[in-house]
Amino acid sequence: MAVTRGPARRMYAAAQEAVAYVRRSFESPGTERDDLIRQAKTVVAAMVAWALAHRLLPPTVTTFAPFTAILALQATLYRSVRECVRYLGAMVLGAALAAGLAAGLGIHAWSFGLLALLALVTGRVRHLGSQGLQVAVVGFFAFTSGHGRIDYIGHLAGSVSLGALCGLSAHLLLAPARHVRHRQQAVADLYERLREVVTELAAAAGTDDGPTGEQVGRWWHACDRVAADAPHVQASVDAEAENSRLNPRRPDGRDADVLPRAQEAGQAAGRSAAHLRSLLRSLAYSVDSGHYSRVPRRFLSGYGALLNTVAAAMEEVGRPARTDRRELDALVEEGLTLHEDLEYEVQQDTAVPAPVRTLCGALLTDAGRLLHELRGALPEPAGTP
Secondary structure (H helix, E strand, C coil), X not given: CHHHHHHHHHHHHHHHHHHHHHHHHHHCCCHHHHHHHHHHHHHHHHHHHHHHHHHHCCHHHCCHHHHHHHHHCCCCHHHHHHHHHHHHHHHHHHHHHHHHHHHXXXXXXXXXHHHHHHHHHHCCCHHHHHHCCHHHHHHHXXXXXXXXXXXXXXXXHHHHHHHHHHHHHHHHXXXXXXXXHHHHHHHHHHHHHHXXXXXHHHHHHCXXXXXXXXXXXXXXXXXXXXXXXXXXXXXXXXXXXXXXXXXXXXXXXXXXXXXXXXXXHHHHHHXXXXXXXXXXXXXXXXXXXXXXXXXXXXXXXXXXXXXXXXXXXXXXHCCCXXXXXXXXXXXXXXXXXXXXXXXXXXXXXXXCCHHHHHHXXXXXXXXHHHHHHHHCCCXXXXXXX
């Protein structure tokens, strides 16, 4: 009975997940809705392609039409066109090999083996990408079913072209949705989480006792989560950048350079999290070793002001709307000035022990890296020398 219940429970859980997936697709726009719409378009395109091929072409090539229609309906219109072009190229090469060998060498087992060898080698051409194997598939069909005859190859080309036309037409009639604002907001959320850590750290640095080990651990885990989420956010921004190519739909953001800016800022967010973790590592060591209590109060006060400037720069970079480049540059310059002043004070204060001076230098180094990372988080405006 337990054996029966196990598969039944799994099937029930899978059914529940499928129902929840469909419900989410109806409730709000997003990945689920995009995927569901694409599946529906794929079914319709494949059905229309098969019906037309069944009516217009011989049965031996009918299957190629719905297969190509499914191939044509990729996640983005650009990818669909690219894969269609690659498949058509593979079809031409496979058909040419089959026709040439059939005409020149005849239909034999050894000539079929030669076809397989040549098709597999030809399919490794870099420009064919993932469709390279289709050189052999098309070649086999043209060689065995069509015996390399030109009329069969013509019908095969017609079936493939019909499927590609149905698939691309479905994509053009209902183009993939654009999610520029969602991608902007995802990048902005990364910077908001980093800014909260830096703001809390700046406030703790200005107190007499400094941060506790529990606080440092919490900040460290927050940076870990940002570092883990940043690649996923970056991948979604990259996917949206591809989705914008050849897409007839207008983006849901106003600026033409939204996605390039989001790509740059998303990459910088992951690196900023790494710099902040390095800073927290130095801070945790100083708290555990007792060196933090020997750091001059004047330095800690200035360092808190420096971190507040870093937090303000993060807020500017992470704005969903267009970042004010002049404001960002002004904040970075202000932070670098504070950085230089603190560095000079530490070097000139001979009363500071060497281990404490080293700690202050490490803290300043990581803060400086954060400032430089934020300055380069956005591409330079067009026309900038």
